[in-house]
Amino acid sequence: MEKEITLESIIACPNCGHQKEETMPTDACQYFYECESCREVIKPKQGDCCVYCSYGTKKCPPVQNGTCNC
Secondary structure (H helix, E strand, O other): OOOOOOOEEEEEOOOOOOEEEEEOOOOOOOOOEEOOOOOOEEOOOOOOOOHHHHHEOOOOHHHHOOOOOO
16 A cells, blocks of 8 residues: 655744745655745754754655655
């Protein structure tokens, strides 16, 4: 049985708190994200592969399906 992958995640800027729903890439981890409110470029927390794993409501698709090689 295939796992159901969620592509939408609400990412919250750690600098200003702005939140936005984004569609995550399915084949890669996103290392940088620019907040549309304060323009801060955020990076993942140490130990996380991408900004969605650090600041999103859902982990990135590669982590969800167990294929993350980061």
